[in-house]
Amino acid sequence: HVDRPTLTVPGLVQIRDILAQLEAPIISTLTERINLATDPTLYSNNGKGLLRFLEQHEVISAASGRYDYGKLEYPFTLPPVAPDVSTSRNAFPPSRFHQDSFSGNENITAFYLNTLVPLFTSKSSFYYHLDNSTINHDAVLNLDATLLALLSHRAHIGKIVAETKYASNVTGFTDLIKAQDAAGIRVLVTNTTQESGVLSQASTAAAAFSDAWSKSGALVPGSFASNLQNATAKLFRELIDITTEIEVQYLLQRLR
Numbered sequence: 007h008v009d010r011p012t013l014t015v016p017g018l019v020q021i022r023d024i025l026a027q028l029e030a031p032i033i034s035t036l037t038e039r040i041n042l043a044t045d046p047t048l049y050s051n052n053g054k055g056l057l058r059f060l061e062q063h064e065v066i067s068a069a070s071g072r073y074d075y076g077k078l079e080y081p082f083t084l085p086p087v088a089p090d091v092s093t094s095r096n097a098f099p100p101s102r103f104h105q106d107s108f109s110g111n112e113n114i115t116a117f118y119l120n121t122l123v124p125l126f127t128s129k130s131s132f133y134y135h136l137d138n139s140t141i142n143h144d145a146v147l148n149l150d151a152t153l154l155a156l157l158s159h160r161a162h163i164g165k166i167v168a169e170t171k172y173a174s175n176v177t178g179f180t181d182l183i184k185a186q187d188a189a190g191i192r193v194l195v196t197n198t199t200q201e202s203g204v205l206s207q208a209s210t211a212a213a214a215f216s217d218a219w220s221k222s223g224a225l226v227p228g229s230f231a232s233n234l235q236n237a238t239a240k241l242f243r244e245l246i247d248i249t250t251e252i253e254v255q256y257l258l259q260r261l262r
């Protein structure tokens with residue numbers, strides 16, 4: 007992969023801005039999805055139907071370059087991008103992005119199916135059908151696909167968080183990487199003050215979105231605001247954990 011471009015990662019302050027800017031689109035999509043009635047059979051067999059839907063869409067997305075090297079977008083159903091290998095002709099100095107082989111998408115899918123989908127309890131739909139059916143598999147799956155892609159992108163920003171943290175503490179990380187000390191790396195990348203800020207901003211955004219939907223005249227059940235708040239809290243707690251795992255796995259492979 008010598009022909010891969012040399013991509014330099016931004017600093018931590020800028021990357022945290024990028025993470026913060028993804029909160030509104032994520033909670034906006036969650037707001038739409040939580041207001042559609044859900045047929046649970048859509049997610050049976052470990053989400054087989056959802057994954058089949060994703061695969062058809064991801065084939066089209068891949069053709070437009072969505073999952074190319076350095077996009078920080080990773081498909082749920084297609085083969086992963088090959089990892090980088092450092093050689094003397096193709097070196098990876100600190101701050102140069104180094105593709106690893108880990109994907110957090112399996113964790114994201116499991117969380118989505120087991121924790122988030124059960125919170126999609128709306129009985130009504132904003133699609134009006136003359137037969138009074140609230141079922142709209144395609145609209146539901148499209149929002150699932152949009153939301154999953156956003157969650158995956160957000161979590162995989164962890165790869166560049168990891169790179170920039172490595173670049174600012176090369177000696178500290180090198181020994182841990184050589185020892186393949188995942189627990190030690192996890193301690194070094196974790197910042198609980200930052201986590202609290204992320205969670206509180208997500209909570210503020212969820213309140214703003216439920217407010218805006220109600221004030222804009224959308225049809226919402228009485229439990230909408232608290233359901234959205236609850237789903238958002240669970241979602242961002244999990245996103246931070248998966249982002250952290252992606253950071254750790256990235257660093258374990260950083261010196262390859």
Ligand SMILES: O=C(O)C(=O)C[C@]1(C(=O)O)C=C[C@@H](O)C=C1
Pocket residue numbers: 022025167195196197198200201204245246247249250253
């Ligand atoms: O901002 C960081 O330092 C990150 O590593 C990102 C992030 C997050 O997912 O938002 C993950 C782990 C840290 O404990 C704090 C925040």
